Amino acid sequence: MSDFIKLRNIVKVYGSGQNSFLALKGIDLDINAGEFVALMGPSGSGKSTMANILGCLDKATKGSYLFNGVDVFALNRNETALLRRNYIGFIFQGFNLLARTTALENVELPLLYRGMPKKERRKKAREALDMVGLLEWEKHTSAQLSGGQQQRVAIARAIASNPLFLLADEPTGNLDTKRSIEIMEILSNLNKDLGITILMVTHEPDMAKYATREVHFRDGEVNKVEAVIK
Amino acid sequence: MIFNAIFLALRQISRNYLRAFLTMLGVIIGVGAVIIMINLGNGTQAMIKEAIESLGSNLLMIHAPPHLNPSGTSKSRNFTMQEVENIAERTAGVKAVAPVSMSTAVAKYTNKNVQTSITGVTDGYFTAVDWDVSMGRKFENREYVAGVNSCVIGESVKKNLLGEAEPLGARLKVGSIVCDVVGVLVSKGQGGRGNDQDDVILMPLKAFQRSIKPSDSIYNIQMIMISLEEETDYKIASEQISTILRHLRNIPEKAPNTFEIQSTKEIQQTVEKSIGSMTIFIGAVAGVSLLVGGIGIMNIMLVSVTERTREIGTRLAIGALEKEVLLQFLVESATISAVGGFIGIIFGFLMTLLLSSKLNIPFTFDMQIAVTSFLFSGFIGIIFGYLPARKASRLNPIDALHHE
Ligand SMILES: Nc1ncnc2c1ncn2[C@@H]1O[C@H](COP(=O)(O)OP(=O)(O)O)[C@@H](O)[C@H]1O
Ligand SMILES: [Mg+2]
Numbered sequence: 001m002s003d004f005i006k007l008r009n010i011v012k013v014y015g016s017g018q019n020s021f022l023a024l025k026g027i028d029l030d031i032n033a034g035e036f037v038a039l040m041g042p043s044g045s046g047k048s049t050m051a052n053i054l055g056c057l058d059k060a061t062k063g064s065y066l067f068n069g070v071d072v073f074a075l076n077r078n079e080t081a082l083l084r085r086n087y088i089g090f091i092f093q094g095f096n097l098l099a100r101t102t103a104l105e106n107v108e109l110p111l112l113y114r115g116m117p118k119k120e121r122r123k124k125a126r127e128a129l130d131m132v133g134l135l136e137w138e139k140h141t142s143a144q145l146s147g148g149q150q151q152r153v154a155i156a157r158a159i160a161s162n163p164l165f166l167l168a169d170e171p172t173g174n175l176d177t178k179r180s181i182e183i184m185e186i187l188s189n190l191n192k193d194l195g196i197t198i199l200m201v202t203h204e205p206d207m208a209k210y211a212t213r214e215v216h217f218r219d220g221e222v223n224k225v226e227a228v229i230k
Numbered sequence: 231m232i233f234n235a236i237f238l239a240l241r242q243i244s245r246n247y248l249r250a251f252l253t254m255l256g257v258i259i260g261v262g263a264v265i266i267m268i269n270l271g272n273g274t275q276a277m278i279k280e281a282i283e284s285l286g287s288n289l290l291m292i293h294a295p296p297h298l299n300p301s302g303t304s305k306s307r308n309f310t311m312q313e314v315e316n317i318a319e320r321t322a323g324v325k326a327v328a329p330v331s332m333s334t335a336v337a338k339y340t341n342k343n344v345q346t347s348i349t350g351v352t353d354g355y356f357t358a359v360d361w362d363v364s365m366g367r368k369f370e371n372r373e374y375v376a377g378v379n380s381c382v383i384g385e386s387v388k389k390n391l392l393g394e395a396e397p398l399g400a401r402l403k404v405g406s407i408v409c410d411v412v413g414v415l416v417s418k419g420q421g422g423r424g425n426d427q428d429d430v431i432l433m434p435l436k437a438f439q440r441s442i443k444p445s446d447s448i449y450n451i452q453m454i455m456i457s458l459e460e461e462t463d464y465k466i467a468s469e470q471i472s473t474i475l476r477h478l479r480n481i482p483e484k485a486p487n488t489f490e491i492q493s494t495k496e497i498q499q500t501v502e503k504s505i506g507s508m509t510i511f512i513g514a515v516a517g518v519s520l521l522v523g524g525i526g527i528m529n530i531m532l533v534s535v536t537e538r539t540r541e542i543g544t545r546l547a548i549g550a551l552e553k554e555v556l557l558q559f560l561v562e563s564a565t566i567s568a569v570g571g572f573i574g575i576i577f578g579f580l581m582t583l584l585l586s587s588k589l590n591i592p593f594t595f596d597m598q599i600a601v602t603s604f605l606f607s608g609f610i611g612i613i614f615g616y617l618p619a620r621k622a623s624r625l626n627p628i629d630a631l632h633h634e
Binding site: 089 | 551553629
């Protein structure tokens with residue numbers, strides 16, 4: 001169980017030469033299956049950098065990353081893409097839904113890339129939309145949805161393919177408190193009911209309270225780790 | 231995977247018809263312009279060629295235009311029968327010699343009258359300009375010798391003046407004389423300058439000189455047409471003719487000619503040369519249109535690159551493989567280019583049809599040009615649709631997502 005995610009000495013350098021910037025200074029971090037980790041810290045402390053590496057959207061400069069026993073940094077581009085496709089869901093602060101595309105089609109997309117037949121795909125996508133309470137909005141395009149609704153569509157998209165690991169980079173960053181709480185409740189339920197391991201980046205302590213553990217970053221280093229007391 | 235790519239590509243096109251259309255516009259303009267330019271150019275060339283060929287293949291025309299030497303001692307002068315005979319006897323490789331004079335006159339039949347052109351001819355004329363009668367006969371020798379008031383009429387004169395009446399034996403009043411129609415010429419249709427070649431009445435040269443354009447001068451022949459044998463060099467022949475005429479007219483060594491010799495061969499060669507440069511010019515214009523179309527495609531593609539790069543980032547982040555994204559974009563740009571090219575061909579075809587009828591140019595349609603420009607524009611469309619996508623799909627997904 002404790003071997004789900006194992007990060008060792010993760011270093012990330014942006015740029016090169018004079019302009020290079022050390023964003024992560026050798027991070028060691030383990031995440032157990034079923035955990036809900038809140039990654040906290042001031043702006044610029046390297047939270048997003050860490051989340052992108054964990055989500056296989058970016059590569060570290062140095063270090064090792066074991067995901068479910070797989071050495072992620074040893075994979076080629078195609079294998080990394082397959083890892084993302086099959087095991088990881090990502091939720092962005094900016095939602096990143098496709099423009100002029102309905103909620104249902106957005107949620108269906110990862111299933112389509114998995115080669116799922118249309119009927120099954122529809123059913124799964126509807127289930128995911130239902131889980132975030134947006135079934136009656138399936139025909140609406142992003143432009144016709146509020147920010148909170150768009151983020152819920154993005155969550156539905158991320159969980160439609162039953163990922164093992166869900167990453168959320170400031171999912172409530174663009175939302176008001178009421179919508180933020182809705183989102184947090186959905187994430188918390190996904191963690192509790194479906195057992196999805198979640199890493200959520202946030203700088204709001206109120207949101208971090210929904211997690212099971214808080215990891216605090218400062219200047220590219222782990223500052224402190226504490227269990228959340230409910 | 232290919233099925234998904236086609237599905238996603240078509241769906242993505244349908245999401246943004248405006249963008250698709252603007253991209254297509256480049257292809258449509260490129261392909262359309264090339265087709266219109268080349269085909270109208272080809273039509274014009276064919277028309278010019280036809281006009282020259284209708285002049286006769288190896289014909290010399292000797293005339294004395296008044297502009298030749300307006301001042302000075304030697305005035306340009308028409309020709310005498312003696313000069314014609316000398317030329318006919320002493321020039322090598324001649325098929326036929328035809329002294330002619332021309333005028334216009336009003337021709338009357340019953341209560342109708344038309345203005346038409348009257349040409350006085352000898353028997354060499356029919357050979358020289360390769361013309362025959364479709365009804366009746368040409369003039370007989372006695373008619374030439376005596377200058378009988380007979381006439382051979384063109385198809386248009388027959389139609390306009392005689393209508394359904396029997397032409398042979400009809401008596402026309404031409405100018406101040408009455409002449410009997412003995413033959414009708416084969417229809418030649420429009421000439422090179424859009425003139426009606428059938429609107430003509432021929433009569434024996436002597437009759438013409440006596441009654442249509444009377445003159446006291448012996449210089450009463452307006453033009454000498456000389457058809458040369460096919461293998462005769464027109465340069466040598468006109469050199470000989472020039473020598474003969476200068477001698478007969480006693481023109482001093484350094485003085486200019488009082489006549490002018492034109493060769494249809496020479497005109498043909500000149501025109502063919504200018505047609506050659508016209509082809510190059512049209513080709514260049516067509517090339518520029520293709521380029522402009524290409525730049526149009528390029529622009530619209532580059533404008534949407536940021537949006538598309540983010541889209542690619544999103545697709546990669548949620549599990550698309552690089553090759554799946556590429557295939558989608560390839561299908562997308564190929565579809566847009568092909569549809570645009572197809573519309574361009576139809577547009578070019580219709581415009582060529584319209585313009586050639588408006589400009590009186592024969593309609594031609596070169597399929598090879600259509601296909602070539604289609605392929606070229608399609609190629610540009612695919613390149614500029616595909617290359618940015620390839621670049622984007624090779625980025626880290628996060629860099630594509632954050633593209634600015
Ligand atoms: N693509 C990049 N190129 C250069 N520097 C970057 C890039 N992304 C992030 N950084 C820098 O790395 C540091 C950490 O950024 P980030 O991980 O986004 O922090 P956080 O999410 O905690 O605010 C910041 O100082 C930021 O300026
Ligand atoms: Mg951040």
